[in-house]
Amino acid sequence: MIYQNDIVNLKTNIEQKIGQKIIVKGSLGRSKPFEKEATIEKIYPNIFVVKYEENNRSDTYTYKDILTRNVEVQVYDGENYNPLIPPATTTERKRKII
Numbered sequence: 516m517i518y519q520n521d522i523v524n525l526k527t528n529i530e531q532k533i534g535q536k537i538i539v540k541g542s543l544g545r546s547k548p549f550e551k552e553a554t555i556e557k558i559y560p561n562i563f564v565v566k567y568e569e570n571n572r573s574d575t576y577t578y579k580d581i582l583t584r585n586v587e588v589q590v591y592d593g594e595n596y597n598p599l600i601p602p603a604t605t606t607e608r609k610r611k612i613i
Contacts, residue, residue, distance in 0.1 A: 526578055
């Protein structure tokens with residue numbers, strides 16, 4: 516479940532990274548993944564704008580896209596690209612044998 520506080524924290528985090536290089540990973544549907552280099556341009560209450568470097572085109576994403584992991588964003592820190600939000604941890608469920 517996504518809480519309003521999660522969105523506010525993510526928005527603040529993205530706002531601090533305006534102008535930084537990022538890699539956006541996602542899917543265009545039916546097994547068509549994409550991975551493109553971009554720059555964070557602007558933020559708005561419900562969306563943020565990135566500008567792709569390869570074709571000088573802009574696109575928008577919602578904060579929920581990131582939190583639901585429909586889109587993955589990695590931020591360049593000067594040496595490496597690091598995930599904007601930490602990877603999801605998986606917990607194994609144990610089956611009860613009856």
